Each structure stands twice: as structure tokens, then as C-alpha cells.
Amino acid sequence: MVDIEAEPTWEQKGRKTTRFQDASELRHAREDARRRHGVRAVIFDEAQHLMHVGTGAKLFDQLDWIKSMTKVTEVLHILLGTYDLWAFRNLSGQSSRRSMDIHCARYQFPQEQDRRDFQGVFLALLQQVPLDVEVEPLMQHWIYLYERSIGCVGILKDWLVRAVATALHDGRSSLSLAWVQEHALSEAQCERMALEATEGEQALGYTAQRRA
Template structure:
């Protein structure tokens, strides 16, 4: 054996190679660098930090204010740092070619991917993220194929789930209540008429 690791780096199209054979599957490790998600505040903050870092390192005499329009940069990069970097490099080349002191909105717009290109990239990214996600249905199918119970609920360790039977507790002894004592239940909050509408 050569013991030489083979590293495949690229888009989600590589996912088809990981399951070519059982031996390849057990010897492979997926390292997923997800795109930054706009619906997660910590990831928005991280995206802004990366954008700010790029802004600081652009070799221009006048630093552009990219952070002020971070959502435009997010929109046209779909939250992918590699796309953002390539976009800024294209705009930088235009600025240097034009002899400008900073990046102009026109240079950024001309270098940006089109809306339709971004939509295609977003679809590919969403499909790839979904393919990497372990679904409950896939897990239930695997358990059925192995002759295990298909039911599982509680997360253990790195995302594994245990059988519901293992989690069942012995029935609790019923406590006797005094006459007139309410059964425990949640009380409605707010205007109950609003909830019915």
C-alpha cells in the first residue's frame, strides 16, 4: 500500500464518488465547508468579518466601505467565501486597470454574478447541503435493513440516536390528589379568542 491520501476538493458533484464502493465509503472522510447562512446571526457576523478582512487587505490607496453593503455581497456570493473572493479579485483588477484609488459601485456590479447565476448556485448549494444531511427516513431505512427497530429519538454523542425502547422509563406511580386539587396542565396564555381565529 502506498498510504498516500487522496484529497478531492470541489463542489457537491464530488458526493457521487464517496459511495462508489463500500471500501471507499469506509475509508473516506467528508469535510463540509458550508456556505454562510443569512438566517443565522452568528454566521452573518462571521460573513461580515470575512468581508471586512478582505476590505482591509485590498491593495488600494483608498479603502472601500464594503461592510456598508454586506447584504449585496452576501446576495451575489450566496454566502460562499470562494465566490466572494473571486468577485472582489475581478473588481480589483478592473480598478487597477482603470487606475482608480478604490473600488467603485460600477466595478463591483460589473464583476458580480448575475441573479440567475446566483439562483443556480443557491439551488446547487441547497441540494448539496441536503444530500449531506442525515435524514430520519434514511436512518430508519438503514435500521430496517439491519433488522433493528426503525424508531429512534434521543441524540447521543455525535448525532447518533438511540432506540425509543432504551429510553422508556418504568411507569411512574400515580400520586393521589386531594379532592378539589387540579390536574397538572398548561393554562392558556393571552386572548383565547385570538388563538381560535
Template sequence: MAGNFGFPEEILNSDKDKKITYFKKYTVSHYYLKHAYKKLCDTISKPVNTPVILVYGPCGVGKTTLFLGIAKHFIELAAKELTVDPGRIPIAGMEAIAPDTGNFDWKDHYIRSLKSLDEPLIEKKIDFESRNDKTNNHLAARAFRSSLENALKYRRPYAYMIDEAQHLAHITSGRKLRNQMDVIKSLASNSRVPHVLYGTYELLPFRNLSGQLSRRGIDIHLPRYRTEVKGDMDQFIFALGAFQKHLPLENEPKLVDNYEYFYQRSLGCVGILKDWLLKSYTFAIENKRKVLSMDICKEFSLSDDQCVKIIREAREGESLLEENQEKQNELLRLLGMDTKDDELIETTGRKRKNKVGEQNPTRHNVGEVRNAQ
């Protein structure tokens, strides 16, 4: 099979750790990932009144891969500039930490964000405007927030990115949900650094918290491949075939021949597929198997319960994004552009002027007694 490998042939003579590392680092540039990557790069490079960018999709679709790809792109873009301005950080980001107590911990978020920007003496931050305030926790959080805004201004990243951003929505009061997004918007506006939030469909409530947030934000959807969408299965098979070619094995596995099973257990999510194949391949290499068999793959696939849970969450999120006639009618009604009367004219040739059940205006004879027959 010399010359037919998708990987450098010399990897076959490497130790198992190098083989596993090679496949772990390999990324398939599939259609939805390329589309989201281009849109996000363009938005960050030319921000026009879009301080907050939401990137969402189902669990395991490849959002973290997109996160890492964007970071790599902007680091390379700023390589020459860094020789002149070594204090600049081209791109920065972190993973939002799930709260321990039910409410998202902003103080902890600010500290972690400052660390990601290589900010010195974080524990010495003081808010001089409120240094006499007796509410120490509030004072500390405010000082860290002010320091973060300044660090973003001076480090001048193209964007600040937050992975697993759905954790921001973990609060005990629905009233505070808008406050969470207002904090991010304020940080982005004051620092003039776009903030990119990556997360699951749990980010969707953030989209329409206010008219201002809707106007100044932008959404990027990274979907899974769906059987009902034309061309999606071809793209999924392409991704599966690319992984098949890049598994460092002497005998190429027959994954594409079983694409329906791989689709069923990955739910059309390329990230789930990649993690699954990595676990299966690691087992095969560590046990000196020359072939990645379907038996091994089945052993490391998601269970029925896991698949059902993930696909239910995905379907729920997808349904919230679907444009339907009810939403369109509501928009037209609010704009005063309801077309029902126009449709009535087209179908009947006349326009109904009165409400249903309301009698048409007529002249009645005064004093006339009508027979009840």
C-alpha cells in the same frame, strides 16, 4: 487615516502591480476555512487508516485557498528535515484535468503526477513485468502508475493532493465510477501516502461506493455561509470587513454597509467574494480611481443567471449532506433497532402484535350460525 489601514501603509506609494499583488495574496482566515484547515492538517499529520480524504464544497468557496494553505504549512514543517534529506518533497499535488473525450485520462494523470514529484526520464518508464504485452496503451499506463507508486514511496510527501478532483467522475459508464476511486485508494495504500481530493459536490458519489471506502476514508466539508445558519452572516460580514480593510486605497471603501448585496452576489462563498473584489479593485487602480465605489463593484458582479446556477448546485449538494428522519429510520431498520413498536407502547400502553388489517386471534364456536343483523 494613518494607522487605520489593514495593510502596510508604504504600499500606498508602490506601483499598481504591487498593490494588486498584495490584495491578490491576502487571505481572510474565516471560520469555515480555519475549521477545515485544522481538521485537514490533523488528519494528514496523524493518518489512521485514512488513505483517501475528500474535501468538498460549492463552487468558489475557497477550496484552492485551502489547498495552497496546506501546502505552505507542510513545506514549512519539513524545512529543517530538508537540509538533511533534500530528496524529500514535503507535499505534492496537481490539478486534475478535465477529459477531452468523456473518460478521465489516467495515463495523462500519472505523467502529470510524476512531473509534480520532479521524477526524471518520465518518457523512458517501462513495466518490465508486462514488456511483452502488445496492448501498448495499457502497458504505458501501467508503467507510469508503477513509477508513480515508487516516486511517492521515495519522495515521502505527507500527502498527495488533487485539486478539481470532480473531474475523476467524468466517465461514460456508471459501472466504472467505483473503479476510479479504487485506483486512488490503491495508489494511496501501496505508497502509504494519503491522497487528498478537493472538489465540488460532484465528489459526493465517491463517499459511499463501498463499505471499505466509507470506512477507510474521511470527509471534510467546506461550506458556504448560509442565512439560515445561526452565526453565519456575522462570519460573512467579518470576512467582507477584513477584505475592506486590506484593499490598498487611501479611502477605505464602505463594503460592509452594503453586505446584503455582496452576500447576494457571492452566495455566501468567500472565494467568489475575493475574486469579485480583486477584479473590481484592479479596474479601480488601473483607472486611477481613489475610491472603490459600488458602481464599480456592481459592474464586475456575477449575473443573475450565474448566481442562480451556482446556488442551485450548492443547494443540491447541501441537501445530500443533510441528515433527515428518513435516513435515520433506514439505519435503525437495517440494524434491527426499529423503535416504532416502542413508541406505540409509550403512547397507547400496549404493543401491537399483528399487522394492520390482520384479525386478532379468538376462539369461534364450531357450527354456530350468526345472524347477519
């Protein structure tokens, strides 16, 4: 439990509650709040969008800001995103030195254990569906589900959510293979995602080889 009255708040210090004088004051308020509330980690989801700021100089500014916030607040900053994030982090040697990569890899079809695990995850997701699910036909076509999700559980989950949401909206009581297939991403979309994933995996594999 966090006692928000443990230290004087910005209101008690005479600061404005809805508007700060400038960006510096807002930043200090944010740093102060993190310390007071005992924040242990700040997580940026879809952090690759930090790259979309225009010039190269601003990209370095983004990295410097994250480094500065981490140092000043002594709070771990976690960036979650696509493989583009890896290149963003490597723009600076200092940020590379201060960072640690954790690769959330997709399931690899050539690996027998990955194939089994993917089927297990698929079945677990189907068991959460609030409809009558044609489990056997769906599980028999798990390879199709793998191909159209490129082995990524996040893509598979979003796919099933789309299918279930439209089924509920249409008043359907069951989830069939045909209905799931209607909500699959196109082959072109899957090919593009697979290409980007493969390129990212190769880049990380190259880095691992250089470290070995």
C-alpha cells in the same frame, strides 16, 4: 529538508529520465518518489472532474486507482470539490467506508453568528485591497454581497479579485460599491449556484440524520 540523493534515483537505476516505457512504469516511479520524499498527503483540487471520464466502468476505475495509490504509498489522498464529489465517492461501498467527509459549509444567513462572521471576512478581504476602498458604503451593503456570493467566501474573493484586477488595469485608484456591483455575477448564475448548494446541503443533512 528532503535529501534527494538519499536513495538511488530513477536515473541512477538506469531508467529513462524523460519518458517511461509504459503507464505501469510511470506509476511505480510516482509511488517511489512519494516514498522517498516523505509525502504525507496528496491533494486533488476540483476533484469532481474525476467523474468526467465517460462510462460508469471508468468511474469505478478512478475510485480503484485512488484506493490503490493510498494503500500502496501509505499516503493520505484528499479530494476537494463540489457536492458532486460526494456522489462520486458513494459509487463504491468500499470507498465510502474508507472515506471521511469534511463539509466546508457556506455561511448561513439565518444564523446570526454566520452573518457576523461573513461581515468579518468581507472586511478582512477589503483590507487587503491595494486601492483606496470605500469601506463604509461596501460594508453597509454586505447583504447584497452575501446574496451575490451565496454566502461562499471563495465566490466573494473571486468577485473582489475581478473588480480589483480591472480597476488596476484601467488605472483606477479606488474601489467603490458601484464598481464592485458591475463585476457581480448575474442573478441567474447566483440562483443556479444557490440551488446546487442547497441540494448538496440537503443531501449531506440527510446522511447526517441517517447516522444519528
